[in-house]
Amino acid sequence: MRIDNKHINSILKDKFSSFEADIPLSDWYGIEKKLNIRKKRIIIFWFSVLTVFLLVLGGISFNYFYLKNENSRKIVIIDKPNSEVKIKKPIDKLLGNSKQEYADKNKFILISKSNKPKFEEKIVQDISEKIFIPSFLPIELKTHNITNIFDLKFEELSYVKNLNLKKFPNDKNNRKNKISFEIGLNFSPAMGMEAIKENKSMNKFINRTYFNSINGSSAFGNGMNNGLNAQINFIGKFYFRSGMYISSYNVHHNYNYTISEFANVDPKYGILSYLPTSPEVVKHNGTSKLEFLAIPVSLGNRAYIKNNFGIESKIGFNFSKFLNSDGKTVNPTYLNLEDIDKSNIRNWSKGYSVSIGIFYQSKRNFIFTIEPNYSSLIGSAYSKTYPVKNRLYNYGLNFNINYIINRGEK
């Protein structure tokens, strides 16, 4: 006769309904730390989303408020003095404004491709015959060699573009002249942080109380990215920038924990067991520092709000060569405090940075930029064989001064 299975099920269910096992309440700290890291990640994620949103919003607003601004000065570019100019009628409604106000806002600037002064009068005459310009509107004639078109301020150029008037010259020579170069210095003081998590392939070497031991020990440190850069500008507002920076990540630690177990470690299988040992209190207050030589490649954008002022945004990727380390760290297996072992640090790491800020362009071809900056290593600074991963990151301000070597002139 078969043993009644249902009976066995009910006995097992009944027996295990209140089955519990002891777990140290201190394990909560490991969970709390992980939840806090997750919270930081969520903040960084939303910070990134917000940055992208602001960039898009900024771009749209810029287009809306500046490119379509009827109050911009009106520009007419004429290829040849005698050519037929097909342009739209200027605004001929007074819109309730005074004549003077209207005149101030709707000043005409005529730009001729020719640089021969004798044509000037003819140009004005031609234009006046072909389009309606209220007599009270001032007409200012500028004669430009067309190759100098990029000397014009952004708002002027944009207005031409907006009116669908004469297109910008697009032959090979002029396209070449759109490119300009800059060199500069960069200085970025920052707050340094590190995020530590397990290396899953090596987690058998992590002491079970490691995360509890280091919990709360990391505080804001400081970081720095200083260096030289060279930049190539294209299409007037975009640029590629590269250079060489010294990046340092300094994290302040305040360790205070007790070692009460000794890990019995097999080099192949990891920690096999924990042996009781006499309690040892570890207290340490200090800064650990990692220094890299970073070679960045950045893609940036300068959106002019005024002639010499605007918003600059940049996203960059870099390769960082490990240079030096200093300070102490907790060994994830044995929990002892030890000097940072350089052999545990990757020789090359990858990183990225995002920044958005404001710039000012002086008359002497210097561009000053100040922008909040976030930079981080991609992945861990530790090697793959180290039991934990540490991702270093900096929040800070980026100060940059660049000099425009050439402005694309012939």
Next chain:
Amino acid sequence: MDKSKIYEIIEGCKNNNRNSQRLLFEIYSKKMMGVCLRYSSNSEIARDLVHDGFIKVFTKFSSFKGDSSVETWMTRIFINTCLSYLKSSANKQVFMDINENIHYIADESNTEDENEFTKILKNMPVARVFDYINKLPDKYKVVLNMYSVDGFSHQQIADTLGIQVGSSKSRLSRARTMLIDEIKKSELKS
């Protein structure tokens, strides 16, 4: 603990309140450690699974609708965490469906045996029963735990483990037989 206090803790957890999360951990950590021990058989691994399980619980708390008790809801999450661990560990036999044609093992016990066995099982301390179950191979132990202790149906077990319903029944039958044999061998003799 009264219901209003539990309700308060649940609401706190939904709002990501650390104190409430800590209280929930204090109330249920031992129970969940028991669940993880049943599936993993190793206290160190079970501690890791409790850690991972609570992270999942706290990050998914907004999805708790209160259709079942919070303990039942959490137990399901912890069981899934244990199964994910088993899936990622070297021991993948739990999720394999190889050469497991349906065969129910005939039990040749008689009524006297049955009475004696159930009597022994009833009186046996839970820790001892746990030890016996723990000796079973993972693929049998998991099905026995899911069906007999945690109340999964064979269809649910099959869906969760990615095996056939027949395999689930077969494993359960085999697990019971092995458990009975082992207990008989040790207890009846003594």
